[in-house]
Amino acid sequence: MKVRDIMVKEVATLDVNDELSLANDIMRLGRIRHLPVVEGERLAGIVSERDLFRSSLAQALGYASEATRDLMKTLRIKDVMVPAVVTVSPETPLCDAVSLMVEKKIGCLPVVENDSLVGLITETDIMIQYLKDCS
Numbered sequence: 001m002k003v004r005d006i007m008v009k010e011v012a013t014l015d016v017n018d019e020l021s022l023a024n025d026i027m028r029l030g031r032i033r034h035l036p037v038v039e040g041e042r043l044a045g046i047v048s049e050r051d052l053f054r055s056s057l058a059q060a061l062g063y064a065s066e067a068t069r070d071l072m073k074t075l076r077i078k079d080v081m082v083p084a085v086v087t088v089s090p091e092t093p094l095c096d097a098v099s100l101m102v103e104k105k106i107g108c109l110p111v112v113e114n115d116s117l118v119g120l121i122t123e124t125d126i127m128i129q130y131l132k133d134c135s
Helices: 020-030 049-055 065-074 094-104 123-134
Strands: 034-039 042-048 108-113 116-122
Touching: 020 034, 020 049, 034 116, 042 049, 042 108, 042 116, 094 108, 094 123, 116 123
Parallel strands: none
Antiparallel strands: 034 042, 108 116
């Protein structure tokens, strides 16, 4: 089985210049834990829930949620994203992708072809496939 067989093709993305508050809204409303960041068609980075928690120091300092949101509006995605993204191609064997995720201790892999984002594979996608295989 290949990554292309289970990857999600309709991926929510962020632009490098989007406000951090947008990432927070998309993640919260869509129950999404990882958002690829693009610059044009090129994958530029990734933002995870963990990155949001780290960048939102206001919450840790006890500021009200409105103050936290105001702070998040001043930050851009490029200020908090992880630029060094581990990726796979659609043709990567699924076992190799899983091994890479375990080795790097990451919860998702953007799927890239010709420098363009074409999908995303997450731990959840892998567990769903595992359950299908068990049936």
